[in-house]
Amino acid sequence: MEWTSVLAIYFLLWVFSAFILLPFGVKTHDETGEPKVPGQADSAPVNFRPGRILIRATILAAVLCALYVANYANGWITIDDIDLIGMPDRFKDMPAG
Template sequence: MQWTSILAIYVLFWVVSAFVLLPFGVQTHDEAGIEKIPGQADSAPANFRPGKVALRATFLGAVLTTLYILNYAYGWIVPEDLIFWGPSTR
């Protein structure tokens, strides 16, 4: 597999990981006990830290990319393993 393919797979895993990790560890102003600014949405985060989300996404993306590349190299799970209802009878 070419390094550009590995990079593209990593970027895809990173973006998906970042979106999955966004809601974890975030509190609203009510949950944190902080006074809201007039006109602020009730769901606005009080302690959003994009750097922490990016760091977690970097780690998770690297782990998922490594597992994907190892599966590609060693063939632990192949497409035939994903047929759950048996072969077609046509």
Template sequence: MLAIYVLFWAFSVFLVLPWGVRTTREAGGDYIAGQAESAPHEFRLGRLALRVTIVATALFALFVANYEFGWVTPKMLDLFDREAVYNRG
């Protein structure tokens, strides 16, 4: 379960990374020579890690609840009815 949680955490980084990002122009700061206009003004690793942990924990909780209660099963997602194909012979 820990390995699956780590995968959820790593995926959540990409979901959370763009939240609340402000460029130097939006923040009213001065550009540094060679800085891209789209670069974030400040990068706060602690805040990012906290947000990612919250999102990953919520998604992982839904994953575990689905595993326990069977809300969505692989058979529900089988759009091509593979079981019928294998049973034909």
């Protein structure tokens, strides 16, 4: 696998990880009992820390990317393992690749 492919996969996993991690650990003013600023949305976080989310997303994406590359190299899970409905008969005689 080319290093540019690994970098692209890592970037995609990083973006997905960042969006997945955004809601975790967020508390609103109502949950903490702090006063709201006039005009503030009820769902606004009290203490938003984007740096912490970026670090967590970086670590999670690195682990997921390492697992992906290891699976690619070792072939632990292949397309045949996740093919739940089977290949149609018209494609069985076609050469692979």
